[in-house]
Amino acid sequence: MEYIVLSFTQGGAIRYQRFLAFMGIKGKLQPVPRKLSSSCGIAVRLCYHGDLKMLINDDVERIYQLDENVYTLKYQAEN
């Protein structure tokens, strides 16, 4: 399954990409899709089939599942 992960900061997105690499998951940096946020920051796109909880850390603001150009919110950090 494809996911788009939005971070709180652009630095957080870069850090998150390294976190994924540490877990053996390839994450690709891309601009945050406009329909998801007004932020001009960076998001991470990845392909993953395991437990979503393994993708969550302090840098994650939101996780969307991407399916044929449709985004479904799967996780949102509190506050």
Place this chain on the structure above:
Amino acid sequence: MKESFFDSKRGIVFTGAVVGILAVLLVQSENLLNTNFCIACFMDDLAGTLGLYKVTAAQYFQLEIIGVVFGAFLMALYRQEFSTQGRASLLVCFVLGFLVMVGILMFLGCPLQMILRLGSGDLNALWGLAGLVTGIIIGLFFLKKGFSLKRNYRLPKLKKLSFFFVMLGTLILLLIRPIFIYFSEQELDLLQPVIWLSLVVGIVIGLLAQRTRLCLVGGIRNLFLCKDASLFLGFLSIFIFAALTNLILETYNWGFSEQPLAHQDSLWNFLGMVLVGWGSILWGGCPLRQLVLFGEGDIDAVITFLGMLAGSVVAHYFMLASSTAGPTFNGKIAVIISLVVLFFIAYSNTEDLKI
């Protein structure tokens, strides 16, 4: 699901075209204080209007700033994207705003003004562009090493109407012109249509910039970081359409000399914009983007705005700002000190570089 126009590359190109054309037309129609369309310079004039320094030629309440913030606010409200949020490192945001202003006043223009100068044929701005890109690359080095200003938190919601009334109140102050609002001694009739045209242009730019996330620094960042050119297209579009408008109006002046509000000292044009690019990439956007974020309720952007105001005040009192004759000695020292301070800010907030 089909992508909407403003979510697409066509939307950002359209926005860039509108900004480029309107900015040139506004400057040509205003011809008031020999000003250019520069967000940071507008802030500089605002500081003068508030009496924070006394340089009578630079006391003019730029309605463009109010317009951009208001336009961004309206679009954010409409799209339900208005949200008050802020980070834990507000002091750093303030200092970054201050340092970026020092760089802007060395070059005599923010990144938007730099593109507009390029679009008018001012080749001195090429040094600025080189500096901006260099500064962004330096900032990206720190980002890749783990630089972060910490995450943002949603704050108790400001009543949205109160935000609207603050801006409306600011406009009313302009009309009433109380004793604590200073204006230049040049005759400025506030009922002139061109004055209100600047407000309308600001609103249009704010609406579009919020809708498309136009960000000049972000565009260059994405080119290097994500190999994505979509945001950069806005940057390019502003340049192309500003150039075309200048050519049609016969205001295109190709060369280094006799450029309005510019100096020819290439080294300091370069270094000034290194400071701007580096600082802007660390705080996450150019001055125009900060105004838009201000309109969206981002408290960091408000603090950054205040930092830029403070920077302009200090720059005037200590003669840091350049002129068409070139940079001042104090300005050169300030840029060097600012680069050192910026290095320490970047270093101390970068995980992988901490001992």
